[in-house]
Amino acid sequence: MRARHSSxxxxxxxxxxxxxxxxxxxxxxxxxxxxxNIAGQLQAPSLTHxxxxxxxxxxxxxxxxxxxxxxxxxxxxxxMIGMGVGVPLGLFAAAQRGWVxxxxxxxxxxxxxxxxxxxxxxxxxxxxxxxINAIIAIGVFNIPVFARxxxxxxxSIWAHDYILAARLSGKTALRISWEHILPNLAGLLIxxxxxxxxxxxxxxxxxxxxxxxxxxxASSWGRMLFDAQTMTxxxxxxxxxxxxxxxxxxxxxxxxxxxxxxxLDPRQKxxxx
Amino acid sequence: xxxWFLRRMFALLATMLAASLFIFFxxxxxxxxxxxxxxxxxxxxxxxxxxxxQMGLNATLPExxxxxxxxxxxxxxxxxxxxxxxxxxxxxxRLAVSLPLAxxxxxxxxxxxxxxxxxxxxxxxxxxxxxxxxxxxIGVAIPNFWLAMLxxxxxxxxxxxxxxxxxxxxxxxxxxAFKALTLPAIALGVPQAAILARVMRTSLxxxxxxxxxxxxxxxxxxxxxxxxxHGVRNAMIPVLTVIGMQLSFLxxxxxxxxxxxxxxxxxxxxxxxxxxxxxVVVEGVVLVLVLAVVLVTFxxxxxxxxxxxxxxxPATMRRTK
Numbered sequence: 001m002r003a004r005h006s007s008x009x010x011x012x013x014x015x016x017x018x019x020x021x022x023x024x025x026x027x028x029x030x031x032x033x034x035x036x037n038i039a040g041q042l043q044a045p046s047l048t049h050x051x052x053x054x055x056x057x058x059x060x061x062x063x064x065x066x067x068x069x070x071x072x073x074x075x076x077x078x079x080m081i082g083m084g085v086g087v088p089l090g091l092f093a094a095a096q097r098g099w100v101x102x103x104x105x106x107x108x109x110x111x112x113x114x115x116x117x118x119x120x121x122x123x124x125x126x127x128x129x130x131x132i133n134a135i136i137a138i139g140v141f142n143i144p145v146f147a148r149x150x151x152x153x154x155x156s157i158w159a160h161d162y163i164l165a166a167r168l169s170g171k172t173a174l175r176i177s178w179e180h181i182l183p184n185l186a187g188l189l190i191x192x193x194x195x196x197x198x199x200x201x202x203x204x205x206x207x208x209x210x211x212x213x214x215x216x217x218a219s220s221w222g223r224m225l226f227d228a229q230t231m232t233x234x235x236x237x238x239x240x241x242x243x244x245x246x247x248x249x250x251x252x253x254x255x256x257x258x259x260x261x262x263x264l265d266p267r268q269k270x271x272x273x
Numbered sequence: 274x275x276x277w278f279l280r281r282m283f284a285l286l287a288t289m290l291a292a293s294l295f296i297f298f299x300x301x302x303x304x305x306x307x308x309x310x311x312x313x314x315x316x317x318x319x320x321x322x323x324x325x326x327q328m329g330l331n332a333t334l335p336e337x338x339x340x341x342x343x344x345x346x347x348x349x350x351x352x353x354x355x356x357x358x359x360x361x362x363x364x365x366x367r368l369a370v371s372l373p374l375a376x377x378x379x380x381x382x383x384x385x386x387x388x389x390x391x392x393x394x395x396x397x398x399x400x401x402x403x404x405x406x407x408x409x410x411i412g413v414a415i416p417n418f419w420l421a422m423l424x425x426x427x428x429x430x431x432x433x434x435x436x437x438x439x440x441x442x443x444x445x446x447x448x449x450a451f452k453a454l455t456l457p458a459i460a461l462g463v464p465q466a467a468i469l470a471r472v473m474r475t476s477l478x479x480x481x482x483x484x485x486x487x488x489x490x491x492x493x494x495x496x497x498x499x500x501x502x503h504g505v506r507n508a509m510i511p512v513l514t515v516i517g518m519q520l521s522f523l524x525x526x527x528x529x530x531x532x533x534x535x536x537x538x539x540x541x542x543x544x545x546x547x548x549x550x551x552x553v554v555v556e557g558v559v560l561v562l563v564l565a566v567v568l569v570t571f572x573x574x575x576x577x578x579x580x581x582x583x584x585x586x587p588a589t590m591r592r593t594k
Contacts, residue, residue: 110291113566115525118543118559122296125547125555126303202416206529209418210544225419229533232422233430243419251414 008259014252015194018245021068031059033066034217042235052237054227060238064245066219070131071249074213075200077135079193082142087189089143090150091181094158095173105151108144116141116203124212131220134213138203142196146189153188154181187264194257198250205246221246274578285571292563293345297338300556306330311354311550327352328553350557355549360557363542368561370440371531371538374454374461375523381462382469382519389466390473391505395496397478406474412467421460421533428456438535457534461527465519472515476508483507509580517573521566 025033030050037057045052051060089108093101114122120137127133157163158181166176207213208222216223221242228238301307308324309316325331328351329340344351350360389405396402429437440453480486481504489499528540535541539558546554 106287106291110288110295113288113292113563113570114295115522115562115566117528118525118562121528121543121547122299122555122559125550125552126299198414205416206418209529210532212547225422229422232426236426239419239422239426243416243422246416246419247411247414250416251410254410254414 005259005263007255008263011252011255011257011259014248015256016252018068018249018252019072021065021245022072023069025062025065025069029059029062029065031062033058033062033219035059042231044235045237051241052235054224054238055231055235060224060241063219063224064221064241067221067224067242068245068249070208070214070218070220071201071204071246074131074135074138074204075197078138078142078200078203079196081135081139082146082196083189083193085139086143086146086148087150087182087185090147090152091154091177093147093151094154094181095177101151104147108147111140111144112148114141117206120203120207120212124207129212129215131214131218134204134207137207138200141203142200145196146192149188149192150185153185157181157184187260191257191261191264194253194260198253198257201246201249201253277578278575281571281574285567288567289564292567293342293560294338296556296560296563297341300552300559301337301341302334307552311552313550324354345560350560351553353546353554354551355546355554356551360554363554364539364557364561367537367539367542367558369443370454370536371524371527371540373451374457374527374531374536374538375520377451377454377458378461378465378523378527379516379520381458382465383516385463385466386469386473387505389470390477391497391500393470393474394477394481394504395500397474406471409467409470412464413471415464417460417464418529418533420463421457421530424456424460425533438533440534440536454536457527457530457536460533461523461530465523469512469515469519473508473512476511477504480504480508506580510577513573513576513580517569517576521569524565524569525562 035058037053039057040049040053041055041057043049043053043057049059049061051064053059054063089104093104111119116138119141120134123137123140124130124133127136154177163176163180166180171179204213204220205222205225208220209226211223211226213222214220224242225239228235228242232239306325308321308328308330312321312324329337332340348361350364352358353360353363356363389409393402393405425437428434435456436453441449443450477500481500485507486499486503489503490496494502525540527538528544530536531538531541532544539562543555543558543562546552546558
């Protein structure tokens with residue numbers, strides 16, 4: 001079992017680790033991540049500061065833990081926005097077909113033509129930088145992903161005999177979508193949710209790096225990397241730990257998505273790309 | 274084929290029109306009064322009026338949209354509020370960095386991905402395949418701007434092989450300019466190579482189950498030869514899609530890398546324009562980037578038809594295959 005689902009196990013372990021770090025940071029951190037101590041600035045990793053300290057003397061481990069909370073919150077809410085809007089849209093398009101379907105999918109295509117970062121920059125240009133706007137920007141990008149996926153899968157389910165039976169029994173398209181189509185899509189949506197979650201972590205880090213995400217003094221992995229950029233020559237730990245945190249979290253959720261897909265839909269094994 | 278082409282052309286124009294409407298709405302309608310937005314809270318009324326006049330904000334929305342589109346068709350993107358030069362000139366100047374960088378990164382992605390995909394597909398399920406595919410998972414997960422920082426740490430700070438940032442301009446010589454773009458292109462290209470290698474490997478493995486591949490093997494060709502001669506071309510459809518998406522991403526998504534390396538590209542221009550609230554520049558650059566994405570998608574569609582003759586056959590014939 002372990003060997004067969006190595007992606008699931010490894011991904012699950014890494015993702016759980018990232019989630020645990022985020023939850024842990026709510027209750028405990030070695031130091032206050034916002035507390036500055038100029039006298040203790042730029043200390044290399046040691047027993048008192050496992051990940052060292054930054055140019056303001058803040059504890060890098062505490063900041064990394066707080067960054068996990070920020071990254072995971074942004075990615076989670078962005079996935080919920082994408083699912084919350086995209087899935088009903090996809091279900092509606094598949095149920096209605098005809099011009100409603102065409103119109104919704106063309107709007108979808110249009111949103112898809114806007115690269116995620118450009119969409120995020122447009123949104124922050126209008127509404128200003130901040131964690132909330134980063135969530136909206138990443139969430140808006142998730143909408144067409146879930147809408148397209150849901151519509152495609154729902155269309156194939158609509159062709160099944162049991163859906164015909166449900167229609168003959170007088171159920172409305174809305175009720176059929178809710179009672180029969182959506183439960184059949186759950187596995188697919190969980191897999192895609194995991195993948196979008198991983199993308200959300202990278203996107204949040206990128207936006208924060210550009211100064212468009214979470215604002216100081218709040219900690220974020222992207223902001224930590226931005227601050228570290230001019231100091232990597234003499235304090236490489238400042239870049240290494242937040243970068244590793246992003247890499248391992250993204251790797252974890254990507255592998256978890258792969259593993260879940262293999263378990264929930266073995267026919268699609270190896271086809272995610 | 275001609276009907277298909279005309280239909281695609283119509284869809285392309287419709288998407289461009291819709292994209293222009295969307296951008297106009299986002300930039301000129303959502304902020305309320307763009308002139309007020311750009312000049313900030315302490316703007317003096319005379320300055321505001323002058324900017325409104327310059328931006329043509331006193332007309333109605335449909336009039337403003339039509340005027341904007343007609344000006345765009347003449348190549349007039351407006352005048353930058355902060356640089357005081359035509360936005361078109363700024364875009365052309367910055368494209369001279371962003372476009373070669375995107376193409377360079379794409380070349381790295383393709384050159385790395387193809388041999389990896391062919392090798393792993395030929396060893397599918399074996400230890401080497403598992404190991405390399407594990408490596409590509411890391412490549413997919415690595416944030417490109419972190420990779421960029423690690424590259425600078427190794428090749429600039431430690432080894433002094435490359436400069437840590439900046440662009441000397443093409444007038445400094447091709448080699449010098451390309452050297453300045455090398456680390457940014459690697460940082461952009463390596464994660465894309467990991468994605469492309471995974472897609473291509475999957476596509477190749479699917480193709481290898483086809484009858485014509487068995488025939489080629491039966492003729493006595495070796496595994497690698499079979500993949501090179503017969504597999505690669507047949508596996509190209511999903512690969513082309515990803516290459517097209519990567520080119521779009523590299524054109525529009527290099528904003529962060531341009532900031533890491535202080536490159537005067539389009540991404541850095543739009544980023545600075547956001548900080549300076551120069552909406553005219555934001556509007557122009559975003560439009561150019563989105564049109565580039567739409568055009569690349571269109572070209573990928575055309576390339577499908579050139580690469581795969583099966584797609585040129587009528588649908589009824591494809592079904593009876």
